[in-house]
Amino acid sequence: MNTRIFSWLETRWVAPSFSGWLLSGLACFFFLAATNTMAGWLYVISGVIFSLLAIAARLAKQTLHQIQLSRRPILPVSAGDALTIEVLVQNGTPKRKELLQVEDLMPSVLGQPGRRVVETLMPHGTHYWVYEQPAAKRGLYRWYTVRVKTAAPLGLFWCRKEFEVGAIATVYPTVLPLSRCPLIDELGREPSLQANLHQRSHTATTGLTRSLRPYRWGDATRMIHWRTSARYGELRVRELETFSSGQEILLCLDSANSWDLDAFEQAVIAAASLYRYATRQALNVRVWTAGSGVIEGEQTVLETLAAIAPGEAAQTDYLPTSPVVWLTQNPLSLNTLPAGSRWLLWNAPPKEPITPPGLVMQPERALHHQLHDRPTSL
Structure with a gap:
């Protein structure tokens, strides 16, 4: 309860610091002593202290007057890299401001809020605050509040103001550097034809x-x-x-079904890695998810995979009829795939035979090595 009252006072007016409480107690003590003894000099001391407290409270509130904040767009990064965040603190007055504590209130999943102390902000000046925030997990992160707090100039009262400064940070899934991927290389392609086209493209x-x-x-x-x-x-x-064979590859992530969270993260990484590998092989590749349907373009695909979650609402009621690469945790869906498809399964395979070849993903093996394996029929 005391914390809520203190927070309310900081935001709406000012809240005394420890030294402010101590000085307020002394002022009250001298005033009560003066009332009992009728000593004028005690009235003077208490009056001076009360005046000092009033001035400190007013100056602390004025320090945050006409402070303006803005931020620059945050460039996307891959999981495991660091976000570069830039916040601009501007002084809109002709007076210098000192000792500002700036706090960027980002989501807790990204870590602790970024903090910076601005010692001096010159008249009509701008302070550029640039810091890096590690992003260990993929996702689309939004936050809106930057908090500025000060106790300047005397340190007796805290005053706080919150600014609505929206931020959007996109953390792409990890993309594995695949040197080969038989699952993609063999999907609906004749080896002899591909070898012939490859030779013609280099000697023509x-x-x-x-x-x-x-x-x-x-x-x-x-x-x-x-x-x-x-x-x-x-x-x-x-x-x-x-030269190309015109073969279209459609990577389908079974995002409408329930998943084990670790398995789903691996499936998202696999989808991003297979997409990057197929584009580097100059293949016509697209991605399908239950929530977005068919999408293409590297930036669109990575942004969709960054924000995707298991069990999402299906926006499309049908699956593509052309051969696909099906990433799923549901083994019962494998025999319903179109002819010529491939699959990646994060679960125990079903007992009945599966016609299209694919890979059963093993949690004890590295995903990077498993994507180099040749698909087999069960």
Whole structure:
């Protein structure tokens, strides 16, 4: 109860510090002594102390007058990295302000609130507060309050003001650096055809020219377009259309069902890692979740995976009919997948045979190594 009253006083008016309480007690003592003895000098002492307390309370409240706060956008990071947070404290008055305690009230899951003491804020000046906050867990974090507190200049009274300064921090899931992934490489692709296309893409000297660009060190001389180079007076190199099989890969995260939390975090990491691997292989890859449907684009995919949670409400009532990579904890859903699909299962496999090949994820093995395994049928 005392804490609530103290907090109310700090926010609405001022709250005495320990020295403020002590000095207030002395003032009351001298005033009562003066009343009993009718000694004038005791009245003078108590009056001086009361005046000093009144001045200290007024100055503490005036210190927070016309303080303005803003922040810069927070750049996304991956889980395990540190968020860089920038808060700007501005003085809108022609007077100097001193000893401000600034506190950024972020969600507890991110850690303790950031704190900074601004010793001096010059007239019409700006203090740039930049700090790093470790982000161990993926997620989409929002917070809105920055608290400024002061007891300046005499330290007798605390005054606090809270500012609505919205912040959004996106922490992407960890993306594993996969050197190979048979689950993606073998999905609906003929090895002989892929080898042929790969060879043609590296040895071709003719074909559909996509664009011309300036020559860079290391470019093959056979790709130089001599006629255009002579016209511009500098070497220009042809860029040909990339050969691909046109195979579309759809990564589906079974987010509508209930999950073990650790297994779900691994599934999100696997989805992000498979997506990054497929894009680096120049494959047409998209992601499907129960809450968002089909999405594409690396930033959109990572933001969706950062904010996703198990058991989310399904926005789409149907699954894609084309072959998919199905990430689930429900073994009963495996035999309902379209022909040519693959799957990753974070659970014990069912007793009946499963037609499409996939991987049963083992909690005792590192996820990075398991994604390098070849899918098998059960």
